[in-house]
Amino acid sequence: MSRRLREQRLCFATGPFKVRLGSDVDSFSATWQRSYASLDVLPAEEICHFRIAVERQRGARRWYRPQVVFRIEGLTPFDPYPLDHAFPMFEWGLNWCIAMSAHDYLMLHSAVVERDGCAVALPAQPGSGKSTLCAALVGRGWRLLSDEFGILRHADGSFLPLPRAAPLKNASIPLLQNFAPHLGFGPRYAKTRKGDVVHMFPPGDSLQRQADPARPRFIVFPRYEPDAVLQLHAQPPEVAMTRLVNNSFNYRVSGAQGFRSLCGLVRECESYQLINGDLSEAVAALESLLQERGR
Amino acid sequence: MMHGWQLTSHDTLILEEIGDCVAVYSNATGETHLLDALPAEVLSCLSSGACLTHLELAVAVAAVADEPWENWLPQVCNVLERLASMQLVERFER
Structure with missing residues (x-):
């Protein structure tokens, strides 16, 4: 696998997308392989949606504060990162590629997890505790569909998985490592643009089931507030609709099809606002919700 | 000459x-609107391509709401102005 990465011939599927990846950064290759160990590699001749290279910056930067660049189809849309931040750069870069181009789907800024055939979307703005709650649920055995994208398929209204490494930030890192120590975690990346970051690796069963869509059942808008008493309130569908319009990456681009898909999602799901100050309580509340109102 | 309203x-x-509520998507502007019952009913009356005056719309609303049309007239006029500001309806002369 390392050789194919060096030769830019590593092809793999991540959810509905196929990626051709190359890299000459050994530490990146090692972390990528740990994170996606259960992923089936595709033939090197595969036609892919995205052709990505994560490469060392050339020139004097090879020796002085070495940097890494992210290339997509030969273009470099971002400023270089420090070399040892190659893995977060790849993850954010691939997210950007998907958000900018995957308009065959309605994309929500949302984590999505599934248990017993019921998908729960956790749409939220950055800083609301979405990734932390998502990782905690995965630590309790929920299937990870996605930490970042709720990919809604227009044809049948199901969520498509996109199981990827989930970036935990700052105080969430020790919280999750204590809450679910059996999960796989990557190295710590200090002082990224989002603070310190550690990735939770996607569990093997989530990767193996990345072609299995899930039916939406609940939409839960999470909000972490330190020391808050747990609140789980039903949310009227029209409020959920408004929040999801504002939360989507590509609602306006999706036109009437996106409107119909979003209406279908809101009708199919029960919607809730979750305010929590304690991760264990939040997980327990969602497990109770699934037990009482799942189907 | 009277003026009426159309989509x-x-x-x-x-x-x-x-x-x-009723969610309304405009293919022309790409905007989504969430409307309550009265504006949604007004739009529904106009959605078949009809061109109706505010009086005719008040009568149509009264028919489904089981109240005299005179009670609805001021609200229908307000709603039409609001819908016009959203570019969902426009005046026409007839």
Whole structure:
């Protein structure tokens, strides 16, 4: 696998997308392989949606504060990162590629997890505790569909998985490592643009089931507030609709099809606002919700 | 000459009930609006391509709301102005 990465011939599927990846950064290759160990590699001749290279910056930067660049189809849309931040750069870069181009789907800024055939979307703005709650649920055995994208398929209204490494930030890192120590975690990346970051690796069963869509059942808008008493309130569908319009990456681009898909999602799901100050309580509340109102 | 109201020219609207509201998508502007019952009923009356005066719309609303049309007239006039500001309806002379 390392050789194919060096030769830019590593092809793999991540959810509905196929990626051709190359890299000459050994530490990146090692972390990528740990994170996606259960992923089936595709033939090197595969036609892919995205052709990505994560490469060392050339020139004097090879020796002085070495940097890494992210290339997509030969273009470099971002400023270089420090070399040892190659893995977060790849993850954010691939997210950007998907958000900018995957308009065959309605994309929500949302984590999505599934248990017993019921998908729960956790749409939220950055800083609301979405990734932390998502990782905690995965630590309790929920299937990870996605930490970042709720990919809604227009044809049948199901969520498509996109199981990827989930970036935990700052105080969430020790919280999750204590809450679910059996999960796989990557190295710590200090002082990224989002603070310190550690990735939770996607569990093997989530990767193996990345072609299995899930039916939406609940939409839960999470909000972490330190020391808050747990609140789980039903949310009227029209409020959920408004929040999801504002939360989507590509609602306006999706036109009437996106409107119909979003209406279908809101009708199919029960919607809730979750305010929590304690991760264990939040997980327990969602497990109770699934037990009482799942189907 | 009287003036009436119609859906904005060259637009087609999609109306979907969402909870207690009606979500409206305008193909012309790409905007989504959440409307309560009265504006949604007014749009529904106009959605077949009809061109109606505010009096005719008040009568149509009264027919489904089981109240005299005179009670509805001021509200219908307000609603039409609001819908016009959203570019969902426009005046026409007849």
